Amino acid sequence: MSIHNDVPTLDEIPDAIGFPHTVMPTGWFQVGWSHELKVGDVRPLKYFKQQQVMYRGEDGGVIVMSAFCAHFGAHLGHGGRVDGCNIVCPYHGWVWGPDGRNVFAPHEGKASSANRRMKRYPATESSGIIWVWHDAQDRDPLWPAPPERRGERNFLPIGPATSYGWQDVTAHPQYVVENVVDIDHFIYVHKNTYIPELRSPDDYPTLDLREPIGHVIAKPPRGSSQCHGVGVIVVDFPVDKDRPWRSPAVVYSCTTPIDNETSDMFGCVLVEQDASVEGADNETPVGRALKRVSEQRFQQQADFTIWKNMVYMRRPAYSRYEGKLFLQVRQWAEQFYPEDAA
Ligand code: FES
Ligand SMILES: [Fe+2]
Incomplete structure (x- = not known):
């Protein structure tokens, strides 16, 4: 017998794969x-x-x-x-x-x-x-809708030039919300340059998941996310002293399930106009503001091919530091799947 037979394949762990819920999330x-x-x-x-x-x-x-x-x-x-x-x-x-x-x-x-x-x-x-x-059980709203953010700075309006979307994407909202704590994938999928190749505990965010609106607080100067259930992620990108050209922004990433396999994705960016560009108006982002919108649009669809073709790992082979974050997010997300719904 080969020594490799001592280590199971996924086929030999029948409950390793498959999303455990069929009810549409609350x-x-x-x-x-x-x-x-x-x-x-x-x-x-x-x-x-x-x-x-x-x-x-x-x-x-x-x-x-x-x-x-x-x-x-x-x-x-x-x-x-x-x-x-x-x-x-x-x-x-x-x-x-x-x-x-x-x-x-x-x-x-x-x-x-x-x-x-x-x-x-x-x-x-x-x-x-x-x-x-x-809510599959037809309960009245259990927490408030995401709040108004437009008045916080002199943001450009949300319109055709600051919003985008994709229909019929093969992905479940759970994939998207778990992505927020998937530090390693920010390097490989999103080409993030903040995170060192060899991770230490300091590279991981702090989680506050006591409420249905969960908070994932990344180490400065990176963004901090509010997860409003599994369908809405609002990321605050602060002023970045090391990258003064990178405009602060509030970025929405929303995933609305059509069925268990397919979702519509929406995204938009609240960003201030780049006033240094001649002829900049108060409607259409130009210069740095346009770059910010384009970058966020690109990043939101960067995972699509992965999600479309992957299997959901109920029992992943967590690497060091990973398990703690994912297990907390998964435990928090359980509240959004009322399984006993008719
Ligand atoms: S009025 Fe008859 S189906 Fe709507
Ligand atoms: Fe991602």
């Missing part, structure tokens, strides 16, 4: 950009193994509800029309209010007497992002 997730949804706009959505309709009523509020009309099943996101703060179904004209209740059924001349309503998803906006709360 939390706030990005479903769009504020600047892309004007009053009266209606959009179909497809998240959390379900389908939804999103619209903006005339009071400016964003409403998200289940896609299928509770009368006869038409998809409100394909041909539905906004009337005031209500949505009108394209099939038989039933009108649904922002609270999901029927307000008018034309053939009855009044609100439908049928005992039906539309499922509502709590929705809100901050930093130019539209957030939706998802």
Whole structure:
């Protein structure tokens, strides 16, 4: 027998591989950009193994509800029309209010007497992002949506030039949130030059994961991350004295699951304009600001090929220092998978 047979292969550790949850995670997730949804706009959505309709009523509020009309099943996101703060179904004209209740059924001349309503998803906006709360057990939001950050500095607005996204990416949000503490991959995937090849405990971040909004505090001058559940990562990049050309920024990296294999990814950067560039306006990043946006966009998709083709390791072969960080993040993330959901 070869000596190598003393060490198991992955095939010989049957529970080493496979993500342990099938329920869609609980939390706030990005479903769009504020600047892309004007009053009266209606959009179909497809998240959390379900389908939804999103619209903006005339009071400016964003409403998200289940896609299928509770009368006869038409998809409100394909041909539905906004009337005031209500949505009108394209099939038989039933009108649904922002609270999901029927307000008018034309053939009855009044609100439908049928005992039906539309499922509502709590929705809100901050930093130019539209957030939706998802919970497989239909619990009300258990923590607040990510806060507004635009007023903190003289940031450029979130718009087409400061935001980006990718649809139908093969990745689960869990991969993305675990990435935040995956120090080694910052060298190989993201070409980070701060971290020495031979790591010491000082190179690893401090974690504060007591709440659903977890904090990963990297050693200065690197960024510190807030993880709002598994779907939203907000990274604060401070002023970097060693790299004065690198603008401080707030970077969003959002992953919204479509099903267990596929997610939509969204990203945006709050950054100040590079005023040293002639003709710089208050809308479109140029110079250093543009470089910052381009870099973050590049970094957010740098892992896609890895995620698309990897298997989830339930029991990884943790190297020194690694296990402590990953195990803490995985234990924290358990709260977002209510397995007993119907
Ligand atoms: S299916 Fe919507 S009104 Fe009939
Ligand atoms: Fe990464």
